[in-house]
Amino acid sequence: MQRWQREINIAIALLIPAVLLSFFVGHFSHFLLAITLFLYIRQTISVNKLERWLSQGGIGERPDFKGIWGDIYYHLYKIRKSQKRRKKKLGKMLDSFRKSTSALPDAIVVLGAYGEIEWSNKVAHDFLGLKRSDNGQRIPNLVRHPLFVQYLKDQDYHNKICIPSPVNENMFLQIGIVPYGVGLRLLMAQDVTHLKNIERMRTDFVANVSHELRTPITVLRGYLETLQEMDEGNSPYTRSFQNMAAQTERMQVLIDDLLLLARLESKTKKFECVQINELLAQVCQESDLLERDERRVELVVDSHANVRGDMEELRSAFSNLLVNAMKYSQPSSPVKVSWRGKPDGGVYLEVEDFGDGIASFDIPRITERFYRAEVKRNQKIPGTGLGLAIVKHVLVRHDAKLEIESQLGKGSTFRCVFPRQRVC
Numbered sequence: 001m002q003r004w005q006r007e008i009n010i011a012i013a014l015l016i017p018a019v020l021l022s023f024f025v026g027h028f029s030h031f032l033l034a035i036t037l038f039l040y041i042r043q044t045i046s047v048n049k050l051e052r053w054l055s056q057g058g059i060g061e062r063p064d065f066k067g068i069w070g071d072i073y074y075h076l077y078k079i080r081k082s083q084k085r086r087k088k089k090l091g092k093m094l095d096s097f098r099k100s101t102s103a104l105p106d107a108i109v110v111l112g113a114y115g116e117i118e119w120s121n122k123v124a125h126d127f128l129g130l131k132r133s134d135n136g137q138r139i140p141n142l143v144r145h146p147l148f149v150q151y152l153k154d155q156d157y158h159n160k161i162c163i164p165s166p167v168n169e170n171m172f173l174q175i176g177i178v179p180y181g182v183g184l185r186l187l188m189a190q191d192v193t194h195l196k197n198i199e200r201m202r203t204d205f206v207a208n209v210s211h212e213l214r215t216p217i218t219v220l221r222g223y224l225e226t227l228q229e230m231d232e233g234n235s236p237y238t239r240s241f242q243n244m245a246a247q248t249e250r251m252q253v254l255i256d257d258l259l260l261l262a263r264l265e266s267k268t269k270k271f272e273c274v275q276i277n278e279l280l281a282q283v284c285q286e287s288d289l290l291e292r293d294e295r296r297v298e299l300v301v302d303s304h305a306n307v308r309g310d311m312e313e314l315r316s317a318f319s320n321l322l323v324n325a326m327k328y329s330q331p332s333s334p335v336k337v338s339w340r341g342k343p344d345g346g347v348y349l350e351v352e353d354f355g356d357g358i359a360s361f362d363i364p365r366i367t368e369r370f371y372r373a374e375v376k377r378n379q380k381i382p383g384t385g386l387g388l389a390i391v392k393h394v395l396v397r398h399d400a401k402l403e404i405e406s407q408l409g410k411g412s413t414f415r416c417v418f419p420r421q422r423v424c
Contacts, residue, residue: 106190113183129167172196207262257386273424274311287322303341308424309398317394320387321351329355345420354411367392
C-alpha cells in the first residue's frame with residue numbers, strides 16, 4: 001500500500017489546487033480533464049521506457065524511478081538476475097552431462113517423437129556415422145538398415161537388435177531403445193564385435209569338430225554293422241555290440257544336430273512363400289508312421305495363411321516340436337497340432353501334448369543347447385538336448401517367437417507365433 005501512496009499523493013496534490021481555482025474561475029471539469037491527461041501522459045512515458053528496457057533484454061542499468069514504477073523495475077531486475085543464475089547452473093549441468101556421456105564407451109542418441117535426432121554424443125558419430133549437423137533429421141534416413149528401421153516402426157523395445165555399423169561393416173552394434181519423458185526415446189548402441197567374433201569362433205569350432213567326427217563315426221557304424229551281421233546272436237559280445245551300436249547312433253544324431261545348427265547360423269536367408277497346410281500334413285503323417293499302427297496326431301487347420309520362409313528349416317522346427325510332444329507323453333495320449341490366425345494378422349502353430357509337463361523354473365532354459373529338464377520317469381528318454389535350440393533358432397530367423405505353457409503332470413503347449421509381415 002505504501003508503494004501506491006506516492007501516486008495517490010500526486011493525484012491529490014493536483015486535485016486540491018484545481019478545486020480551489022474552480023471556486024473562483026469555475027470550469028472544474030476542464031481542470032479535472034487536464035489533471036487526468038497529465039497523469040495519463042506520465043504513465044505512458046513510464047510504460048514506454050519499460051518496454052524499451054525489456055526489448056533490449058533488460059541489459060544495463062535499470063531506469064531510475066520512484067514509487068510504484070521503481071518497485072516494478074526492481075522486481076523485474078531481480079527476476080532477470082535469478083534467471084541468469086539458473087541459466088548458468090543449467091549450463092554447468094548440461095556441460096557435465098555432455099562430458100559424462102562423451103566418456104561412455106557406448107553411443108547415445110536422444111530421439112524425438114517422430115524419430116528425429118535431438119542430441120548425440122561423440123561415440124554415436126563414430127559408431128553410427130552421425131554428425132552434429134544431423135540434429136533435427138529423422139534417424140531412419142541416416143541409419144537405413146532394414147532391421148533397425150523395422151525396430152523403430154514396431155516400437156517394441158523389450159528386446160535389443162544387432163546390426164552392422166553403417167560406417168564399418170566389420171563392426172557389430174547391439175542397439176536398444178528406452179522411452180522416457182513425453183515422446184522422447186534414448187537410443188544406446190554398444191560395440192559387440194568382440195562377442196560376435198567369439199560366437200563365430202565357437203560356431204566354427206563346433207561345425208569343424210562335428211564335421212571331422214562324422215567320418216570316424218560313419219566308419220565305426222560300418223564295422224559294428226558288419227560285426228553284428230557276423231554275430232549269430234549267441235556270442236558273449238552280442239549285448240556289447242548292441243550297446244555300441246546304440247551309442248554310435250546317438251553320437252551320429254548329436255553330430256547331425258550340431259551340423260544343422262551350424263548351417264542355420266551361417267546360412268544366408270533366401271525365403272519363399274511356404275505352403276504351411278501341405279507342410280503340416282507331411283510332418284504329421286511322417287510322425288504317425290513312426291508310431292506304427294497308432295494314430296496319435298490330431299491336425300486342425302483354421303487358417304489358410306502361408307508363411308514366407310525356408311521350407312526345410314520350418315519342417316525341421318515343426319518336426320522337432322511334434323516328435324518331442326510324442327516322446328514326452330504316453331503312447332496312447334493324443335497330440336494336437338493347430339494352425340490358426342491371430343486378430344493382428346499374424347499366425348501361429350500350436351503343438352499340445354498331455355504328458356509329464358515341464359516345471360516352471362525349467363521353461364526359461366529348455367531352449368538352451370544340451371539343457372534337458374529333470375523329470376522323474378520310469379525310463380530315460382533318448383535325446384541330444386538340441387531339438388528346442390534348433391526350433392528357437394529357426395523361429396528367430398523367421399522373425400517369430402516361441403511361447404511355452406506347461407504344468408507338471410498335465411502336459412505342455414508349444415506355440416510358434418509368426419508376425420503379420422511374414423504372412424504371404
